[in-house]
Amino acid sequence: MELEKERALEILRLLKKEYPAVCRSLDHSSPFKLLISTILSAQSTDVTINNLTSRLFKKYKSFADFANAPLKELQQDIKSSGFYRNKAKNIKRTSQIIIEQFSGELPQKMEELIQLPGVGRKTANIVLSTAYGIIEGIAVDTHVKRVSNRLGLTNSSNQNKIEHDLMMLFPQKQWDNISLLLVRHGKTVCAARNHRCSTCVINHLCPLFFH
Template sequence: MVKQIVERLEKVFPNKLELNFSTPFELVVAVVLSAQERDAKVNEVTQELFKRFKTPEDFAQADLEEIEKYINKVSFYGKKAEYIKKISTILVEKYKGEVPKSLKELSELPGIGRKSANMILYNAFGINEGIAVDRHVLRVSQRLGLTKQQKPEKAEQDLMKVVPKEDWGKFSNLLILLGRYICTAQKPKHHQCPLYDLCPSKEL
């Protein structure tokens, strides 16, 4: 069933995030900004932000107030500015300005949890170390009967058992888009869903 899910969704959605980025570091910044915020708003903000700040060194040396000025249209911009400056400083001091390529190291960065680390690893480096389970992935996985867990970390463990490892990142990207546009929390568009005949929740 999982193989069919991936194959069908690939025909409908691109295997990528809707966040705009051109380097692994830009993706880290965009992911921090995307917490409880729409990707479209983040993309609007990063368009100017990445013209002014291009490297971890740029952010690490900047005043917090200047970073805030560029991102004040997103939710919780003050806390996010702190995270970005701290992350940048750590990358400069500990990783020679490079984004680390392991789940453990990424998860230890301020404002980056396991979900975000998985997202960055796959979309920046093509590395499958886990499955990024956000609210969309959790909801769609539950509706498809792939997990009954309510907590993302536990749902991830269920999914890692049934989804082939080479598809972990792709599976997450595709389910995020399905959940965002078709399998929505309220009034899911059942008859537009490419998984309709496979879904045990289609009559709910």
């Protein structure tokens, strides 16, 4: 385990050097906007969602606006995000719960966030770390899942297990950072297809490179 931790920390060091200024690419000017944007981003791209929310948040300016919106109208307003029927239902119900149970304020506890429709640990981790600076875990999306498996940091396809494995390897103060770094690396170098192993700064630490 100690050798694995050393390798993980070297991966972290090199990725931080390669990407010195990583941040969330979704609109996160407020906790409200970040939550809605992150729910919408499932099975979509940040570019698509930012284009959508630049218009959406002019119409829906609060949880109350989403809670009171006719469902079919909301579905049409977020249609470009994909899976819009389910997302609209979750956003509307989540907004209602936040108003009814939390006085319109987004909760700041993991156990409360993951009870909201459409909010799993990934979304909760993103909201807590980005909006409130609370680091309770590691946000695992499709890029983190792919890159961490290729690097041998985990051998699981389960998001919760991947998160646990990464939390065992990296210090807590770096949990948000490693998620951001793996996402960036997955988008720019270690893509799902046509991954650029020969130019990867951590290829000497990657089992895939030697097979």
